[in-house]
Amino acid sequence: MLDTRSGQAFVEFDRVQKSYDGENLVVKDLNLSIPKGEFLTMLGPSGSGKTTCLMMLAGFETATYGEIRLDGQEINNIPPHKRGIGMVFQNYALFPHMTVAENLAFPLEVRKMGKSERDEKIKRALDMVQMGAFGGRRPAQLSGGQQQRIALARALVFEPELVLMDEPLGALDKQLRESLQFEITNLAHELGITVVYVTHDQTEALTMSDRVAVFDDGRIQQLAPPDELYEQPQNSFVAQFIGENNTLAGKVTQLSGDRCVVQLDGTGEEIDAMPVNVNNVGDQTLVSIRPERVEFNPELGPDAHTLDAEVLEFIYMGDVFRTRLRVAGRDDFIAKTRNRADQHRFQKGDKVKIGWLPQDCRALDH
Amino acid sequence: MSSADMQQTDGPMLAADGTPLKKSLSRALRAQKIRALLLIAPLLLFIVITFIAPIADMLFRSVQNDIVSETLPRTVVELDRWEGGDAPDEQTFTALAKDLAVATELKTHTRLGSRLNYETTGVSSLFRKSGRKVDEVGEVYQDQFEDLNEAWEEPATWVGLMADPDWISGQANAEGAGSPFLISPVAQQALPETARMYSQFATVIQTEDADNPAQEKPWAIVYQALYEDLSGGADAAAFYDGDLVALITEAQGAVGGFETQPVREFFLDEIDEDWADPQIWGTIEAFSSPYTAGYFLSAIDFQLTPDGVSLRPDDERVYGTLFWRTFKMSMIIMVSCILLGYPISFLLSNLPLRTSNLLLILVLLPFWTSLLVRTSAWKALLQNEGVINDLLVWSGLISDAGRLALINNQTGTIIAMTHILLPFMILPLYSVMKTIPPYYVRAAKSLGASNWTAFWRVYFPQSVPGIGAGCILVFILAIGYYITPAIVGGTDGIFISNRIAYHISSSLNWGLAAALGTILLVVVLLLYYIYDRIVGIDNVSLG
Numbered sequence: 016m017l018d019t020r021s022g023q024a025f026v027e028f029d030r031v032q033k034s035y036d037g038e039n040l041v042v043k044d045l046n047l048s049i050p051k052g053e054f055l056t057m058l059g060p061s062g063s064g065k066t067t068c069l070m071m072l073a074g075f076e077t078a079t080y081g082e083i084r085l086d087g088q089e090i091n092n093i094p095p096h097k098r099g100i101g102m103v104f105q106n107y108a109l110f111p112h113m114t115v116a117e118n119l120a121f122p123l124e125v126r127k128m129g130k131s132e133r134d135e136k137i138k139r140a141l142d143m144v145q146m147g148a149f150g151g152r153r154p155a156q157l158s159g160g161q162q163q164r165i166a167l168a169r170a171l172v173f174e175p176e177l178v179l180m181d182e183p184l185g186a187l188d189k190q191l192r193e194s195l196q197f198e199i200t201n202l203a204h205e206l207g208i209t210v211v212y213v214t215h216d217q218t219e220a221l222t223m224s225d226r227v228a229v230f231d232d233g234r235i236q237q238l239a240p241p242d243e244l245y246e247q248p249q250n251s252f253v254a255q256f257i258g259e260n261n262t263l264a265g266k267v268t269q270l271s272g273d274r275c276v277v278q279l280d281g282t283g284e285e286i287d288a289m290p291v292n293v294n295n296v297g298d299q300t301l302v303s304i305r306p307e308r309v310e311f312n313p314e315l316g317p318d319a320h321t322l323d324a325e326v327l328e329f330i331y332m333g334d335v336f337r338t339r340l341r342v343a344g345r346d347d348f349i350a351k352t353r354n355r356a357d358q359h360r361f362q363k364g365d366k367v368k369i370g371w372l373p374q375d376c377r378a379l380d381h
Numbered sequence: 382m383s384s385a386d387m388q389q390t391d392g393p394m395l396a397a398d399g400t401p402l403k404k405s406l407s408r409a410l411r412a413q414k415i416r417a418l419l420l421i422a423p424l425l426l427f428i429v430i431t432f433i434a435p436i437a438d439m440l441f442r443s444v445q446n447d448i449v450s451e452t453l454p455r456t457v458v459e460l461d462r463w464e465g466g467d468a469p470d471e472q473t474f475t476a477l478a479k480d481l482a483v484a485t486e487l488k489t490h491t492r493l494g495s496r497l498n499y500e501t502t503g504v505s506s507l508f509r510k511s512g513r514k515v516d517e518v519g520e521v522y523q524d525q526f527e528d529l530n531e532a533w534e535e536p537a538t539w540v541g542l543m544a545d546p547d548w549i550s551g552q553a554n555a556e557g558a559g560s561p562f563l564i565s566p567v568a569q570q571a572l573p574e575t576a577r578m579y580s581q582f583a584t585v586i587q588t589e590d591a592d593n594p595a596q597e598k599p600w601a602i603v604y605q606a607l608y609e610d611l612s613g614g615a616d617a618a619a620f621y622d623g624d625l626v627a628l629i630t631e632a633q634g635a636v637g638g639f640e641t642q643p644v645r646e647f648f649l650d651e652i653d654e655d656w657a658d659p660q661i662w663g664t665i666e667a668f669s670s671p672y673t674a675g676y677f678l679s680a681i682d683f684q685l686t687p688d689g690v691s692l693r694p695d696d697e698r699v700y701g702t703l704f705w706r707t708f709k710m711s712m713i714i715m716v717s718c719i720l721l722g723y724p725i726s727f728l729l730s731n732l733p734l735r736t737s738n739l740l741l742i743l744v745l746l747p748f749w750t751s752l753l754v755r756t757s758a759w760k761a762l763l764q765n766e767g768v769i770n771d772l773l774v775w776s777g778l779i780s781d782a783g784r785l786a787l788i789n790n791q792t793g794t795i796i797a798m799t800h801i802l803l804p805f806m807i808l809p810l811y812s813v814m815k816t817i818p819p820y821y822v823r824a825a826k827s828l829g830a831s832n833w834t835a836f837w838r839v840y841f842p843q844s845v846p847g848i849g850a851g852c853i854l855v856f857i858l859a860i861g862y863y864i865t866p867a868i869v870g871g872t873d874g875i876f877i878s879n880r881i882a883y884h885i886s887s888s889l890n891w892g893l894a895a896a897l898g899t900i901l902l903v904v905v906l907l908l909y910y911i912y913d914r915i916v917g918i919d920n921v922s923l924g
Contacts, residue, residue, distance in 0.1 A: 095823070096827070096828075096829050100827060101828075102828075108823070110839055121825070125829045126829055169828065170828075173829065
């Protein structure tokens, strides 16, 4: 149970539920506490409830049950325009009938700010996103990346402490996305603002965030910093959703402390693993191994288990080699090796032995 | 780099075969253009024949005025000398008598009378009356010529004098009208007035009565012309030979002693003293040119008088008021449509598709009923003893004596037309509003705008193209509306189009109707232009 009254929490979801039709819960019992200055990403497949959470925080949806608090104050019944939360939309939502400068002036005008102060802030905000020369343009005259910069500047120009971003880079191409990811994180840290960022792109989530909340089926499956999320997934959904992952089904045959032995369903071979959510010998489990942690012809300890594998495909990808193997009766097992001068390049049909460190192989729920 | 690329630096861009790129592009597109033209050709033809040509003809009628110069050709020429003040001279009256004599036979004098009656009342009856008596002009000369020599009674004498020899030979035994009459060139030189008059007589006899001029005695007015020619002094006999020389010489010798009858006096004394009125003559002169601004002047409550252009008297001014009323009421109807249609469209565009489709059908429902039925239904609802008044009386909001006048006035027209034109506002509004994504308003709210500010500053400006399209549609439809004002408008709720219809079908003053229509068209185009300058036609969108 989270300590929802902790002093440092800036945004808090306290047992929040949301249903649209009165029959199904889109968000089931959400508890989340975000400290000030954190960059938190809500990551999940579509329909997982992450956007609904964001909309509840912004005030465009109301929680069916539970409390949402901002800076200690309950905001369930405060209309969106009084929350003072900046927001960036996937479709930029720049007002097409106003120039860039007028778009930026809008939040300042509704706050009844004087013209000189306004102009100064607009200039600063535009410079901040390197769009200083574009004040007189219309949004339609800008490229997608430029529009999103303006949208970002508009969400920041009135100096909100919390900024929500709803898949802001979803409509941009890969290169632009990467450079903007960098800019957004830098800006957020420079300004010290709290950011809640929604995306379904795991790379984006891992590269940008302080912490990532992985959503599925209306619940947070895991809330952790990116490295922990990647290396220590708490369940098989997270393991499969984040990064590339090999899974093998089996049954726990030995269990002692942080080691267990799993007998694989396909061939009956045994492997070493680290128990994460298996509790008893005999439990069914899915073990998860990252492709880059697989070793060929390993020199592990004397009692370490290895598996026989057959190379089905060897793919040259430049910086890495990707080898598809038949392992334990499955032929979708992937191993990744760095392109080093001494790295052996396999041929189709090669027989090899593979293995891994027990801590890299996590026995998760079934 | 290939050679084609090298050429880019100087001169026009060339295609691979060396021809200028523009030329080869247009050649490549020609087949496409021809195909496009062929595809629209049937519609184009249809529209040109059934729409553009009639409209052009109608517009032409608004300035066309050849009826006076065609019906009274001699009079129009003579009137050039007239300087106003008094009734014109004898010569002009003689010309009028000849023109009227022909017009009476052709029955065009009444048409001319009605036409000139638009300008000066009383002309119509004057022309009809004159038509009945004009055939007496010249009788006095006819009698004297016939007394002089019986040969003047014979159609054959006249044909011998007047007809072309070729025509006579082909005409000897013709039944009915025969071949078209040909005047002899000799007669045209010897007796020019008579030749002109006789030739008209012969043509009328052939075309109107289908008789042969060789068997008909000329009209009295022809003798009048003969008298004029012979008393003129020229040696007419010198042009002829044979028996005719003696006949003409005899007549020419006798005309000096003929009893005369001035045509001017005959008109003033025997036909109608109104012919002394210079206003009648002024009207004929003012409208003698084949093109006139008269219809347009009438359409804006001015008139063309012998003294120039002047405003009509107060009691004859109708069109200014009518135009202004049409314009004003169309505006009121348009604004009512915006006020009623905007919220509906807003609701429709924000509802889920299933619900909005259902509601949209309700909006379109009136289209499935005949316009006439809907308008008549309003009659039943709005009248003094109608449903609305009964309800108001029943609910005690008004007393029985104080029933509201909701029909046969402007209120009735505005209510009924707002109802009928409302879908034309809702549909463009709805289709534009549907394309405004909800995230704009959300963005505005997240930036701190209240509901009203978000609507007014962000949503409303984006819906303006829909309002523009709706306004143009409703206003242009309203300004030319006819049926509804005619049924529920009474006398002070009618539009200019009702007046146009009246002139087309009742008063038959097509020229005025055309002028009114043209003004209406120009006003609409002008408004369209102004709208384009202010709002911009690019900003009009049907979704």
